[in-house]
Amino acid sequence: MINELIIKRKSIVLFSSDPIPGETISRLFDAARWAPSSRNVQPWRFIYSLKGDSFYDKMFSCLVEGNQLWAKNAPMLVLTVAQVISDNKDSSNIYAWHDTGMAYSNLVFQATSEGLFVHPMGGFDRRKTRDVAGIPEGYDPVVFAAIGYKSDSKNFSSELIKRENSERVRNPIHEILFHGRFGYSTEFSGE
Numbered sequence: 001m002i003n004e005l006i007i008k009r010k011s012i013v014l015f016s017s018d019p020i021p022g023e024t025i026s027r028l029f030d031a032a033r034w035a036p037s038s039r040n041v042q043p044w045r046f047i048y049s050l051k052g053d054s055f056y057d058k059m060f061s062c063l064v065e066g067n068q069l070w071a072k073n074a075p076m077l078v079l080t081v082a083q084v085i086s087d088n089k090d091s092s093n094i095y096a097w098h099d100t101g102m103a104y105s106n107l108v109f110q111a112t113s114e115g116l117f118v119h120p121m122g123g124f125d126r127r128k129t130r131d132v133a134g135i136p137e138g139y140d141p142v143v144f145a146a147i148g149y150k151s152d153s154k155n156f157s158s159e160l161i162k163r164e165n166s167e168r169v170r171n172p173i174h175e176i177l178f179h180g181r182f183g184y185s186t187e188f189s190g191e
């Protein structure tokens, strides 16, 4: 058995619009900041917006239509941002996206432990997002995420319900794990 939080985490599309308590939101970002990072530079930044605040409509408008369709129900949007060039502009950080992903992952598992779901989205207009969110040079927008509780309402389109209930698949271990050299087989099955 792998960890229960890993089993529970899922990119749901049937979000409830129930608000997330402030203390819970604080814990999400506290969890994120405890992620490891190369040279401990902590290249991650997070820009959030709560449905109804003055930033929400503009942030939401950066998402592609296919994502807006379901993300509109979630009470919170978060954009992760990676600092890829140092403040003094003399070095680039090749681990910036990796480490931002690690911080994102901490946030996701904290959220999962709080009964929340986090659905990441690469489908957004990056140029517009830079502008709307005021992202400075040297920083890259990485992913948006919709965060919220799962709805138990039946009031969703049949397409969304179908998508929510579709089978989740993963490549088998032997395709992703090698012993000592790329392509070499392993005795570990992972099942």
Ligand SMILES: Cc1cc2nc3c(=O)[nH]c(=O)nc-3n(C[C@H](O)[C@H](O)[C@H](O)COP(=O)(O)O)c2cc1C
Binding pocket: 009, 010, 011, 012, 067, 119, 120, 121, 122, 123, 124, 143, 168
């Ligand atoms: C970097 C990244 C970008 C993604 N972009 C989108 C997206 O734009 N729209 C979407 O519906 N899901 C998006 N996803 C969610 C994936 O489709 C999802 O993680 C994958 O199908 C596995 O499903 P699961 O997260 O429920 O295990 C993205 C996931 C990642 C990690």
